[in-house]
Amino acid sequence: MNSTTLISVTSFCESHAIEPKFIETLAQYEFVEIIEQEKEQFIEEECLATIERMMRLHYDLNINMEGIDAIQHLLNQIHELQKEVVLLRNKLNP
Structure with missing residues (x-):
């Protein structure tokens, strides 16, 4: 089973001195996923x-x-292109 550690959005925001709205906005843009458990966000x-x-x-x-x-x-595109370059290099040099 895949075990992941969850971190409270509230405690993360307090420790980094940011507003929880920033994390919510990141979730709206689908950069991160907010997990709700027992009326708290993680x-x-x-x-x-x-x-x-x-x-x-x-x-x-x-x-x-x-x-x-x-x-x-753009970073995702660069990452995909880098993977493609590695794949093509492996095909050229078995």
């Missing part, structure tokens, strides 16, 4: 790196959500 531990990257883009570089969405889309 995020998976695996999402922390993504959330912290989005926080830096938004708060440190002052990029709005539409800009973050575009950046994320």
Whole structure:
């Protein structure tokens, strides 16, 4: 069974001094998934790196959500192209 660690949105936001609305907005853009249990919201531990990257883009570089969405889309394209390059290299050099 796949066991994941859940982190309270409230405690995460308090420890990072951000508004919970930021996490909700990330969920609306489908960058992260909010899990509700017993009337409390949680995020998976695996999402922390993504959330912290989005926080830096938004708060440190002052990029709005539409800009973050575009950046994320481009990063995903780069990742897919990198996987394709590796696959093609493996085909050329067995």
